[in-house]
Amino acid sequence: xxxxxxxxxxxxxxxxxxxxxxxxxxxxxxxxxxxxxxxxxxxxxxxxxxxxxxxxxxxxxxxxxxxxxxxxxxxxxxxxxxxxxxxxxxxxxxxxxxxxxxxxxxxxxxxxxxxxxxxxxxxxxxxxxxxxxxxxxxxxxxxxxxxxxxxxxxxxxxxxxxxxxxxxxxxxxxxxxxxxxxxxxxxxxxxxxxxxxxxxxxxxxxxxxxxxxxxxx
Numbered sequence: 423x424x425x426x427x428x429x430x431x432x433x434x435x436x437x438x439x440x441x442x443x444x445x446x447x448x449x450x451x452x453x454x455x456x457x458x459x460x461x462x463x464x465x466x467x468x469x470x471x472x473x474x475x476x477x478x479x480x481x482x483x484x485x486x487x488x489x490x491x492x493x494x495x496x497x498x499x500x501x502x503x504x505x506x507x508x509x510x511x512x513x514x515x516x517x518x519x520x521x522x523x524x525x526x527x528x529x530x531x532x533x534x535x536x537x538x539x540x541x542x543x544x545x546x547x548x549x550x551x552x553x554x555x556x557x558x559x560x561x562x563x564x565x566x567x568x569x570x571x572x573x574x575x576x577x578x579x580x581x582x583x584x585x586x587x588x589x590x591x592x593x594x595x596x597x598x599x600x601x602x603x604x605x606x607x608x609x610x611x612x613x614x615x616x617x618x619x620x621x622x623x624x625x626x627x628x629x630x631x632x633x634x635x636x637x638x639x
Contacts, residue, residue, distance in 0.1 A: 466617055466625035467605075467639040473612030474604060476500070477576035481540070481568035484553030489566055491538065491576075492611070499634040500536040500606040502613070504577045504584055506543035506597045507555040512619050514559070516603065521560040523626035531634045534608070537563045540577070542584045542599040544570050580604050580613060605629075609636035 476492050483489040491502075501520060505513035517539060524532055539556060541547035544567045547555075552565030567573075570586060577584045582600035590596050601619035606612060615633065617625070629639035 465639065466621040467629055468616045468618075469638055470614050470616060473607070473610065473614040474580050476606055476611050476613065477502075477579050479540070479566070479572065479576040481566040481572070482549055484549045484556065484565045486549045489564070491566070494564075495536045495538065495606070496611060497608055498534055498536045499608045499636065500538060500611075501603055501633075502538045502540065502580070502606065503603045504540045504542050504573070504582055504599050505601070506541050506599070507547050507551055508543065508595070509597065512601050516601070516619065516621075517556075517559045517563065519621065519623045520603070520626055521563070522623045523630050524560065524562075526627050527630055527634065531631075532562070535562075535630070535634055538566060539563055540566045540573055542573065542577075542597045543587050543595075544568060544573065545587065546595070605633050607636035608634070615639060 476495070479491040481489055481491070503513075503516060505516070507513070517537075520537055524535060524537070527535070537560070539552070541552060547565075547567050549565070549567060552567055556563045556565045574584050577600065580602075582602055582604075584597070584599040587595050587597045603617040603621070604613040605615040605617070607614050615629075615638075632639045
C-alpha cells in the first residue's frame with residue numbers, strides 16, 4: 423500500500439507540497455495543510471478531482487524568445503515540472519525518466535507531447551544553460567526561465583512551493599522546491615494528474631499513452 427500526502431492550495435485540492443532541497447540531504451519544510459489518502463492501487467498517478475488551471479506564465483525559452491505557456495501548449499498533452507539544472511539528484515532523474523518513457527511513444531505522439539521544465543533558479547539557469555542541460559536529456563523538452571517572483575506565483579497556482587536559492591552549511595547553493603510533475607489534458611488544458619518524485623520510468627511508460635490522449639491513467 424502506498425500512502426500519498428497532499429496539501430490544499432488556494433481553493434483547489436490535492437496538490438502535493440512536499441519540498442526537497444536538491445542535493446542538500448535535508449528534508450525541507452512540511453506541508454502546512456495536510457490531507458492523507460491511502461491507495462492500494464499501486465499506481466503512481468494521482469487523479470485530481472478538481473483539475474488545476476494551466477498557469478498564466480510568459481517566460482523566456484532556451485532560444486531567448488518569449489514563451490507563453492498557455493498559448494504554446496494549448497491542445498497539446500503537457501507535463502510541467504519546476505526544478506533547476508544544478509540539482510544533482512531529483513530533477514535530472516525526473517526529467518530522464520520522462521525522456522526514456524517518451525521514446526516508447528509513436529513518433530507523432532512524441533512530437534505532440536510538451537514537456538516543460540521551469541527553472542526555480544533563474545539567476546544561474548540562463549536560456550543557454552537550460553538549453554545545454556536539456557539537450558543532454560531530450561532536445562524536445564522545453565526550458566523556461568525568467569523573473570523568480572513570476573515563476574514562484576505560477577508554481578503556487580499549482581500548489582507547488584518554491585523558495586529563493588540559499589546556501590547550505592557547506593556554502594553550496596541549493597533550491598528548495600516541490601518535486602511534482604503535473605500532467606495537463608490536451609482536451610481541456612486542465613492539470614488533472616499529479617506525479618510524485620518516486621514515480622519510475624515504468625510508471626511513466628505505462629501512463630504516457632493515456633496522458634497524450636487526455637485519458638485517465
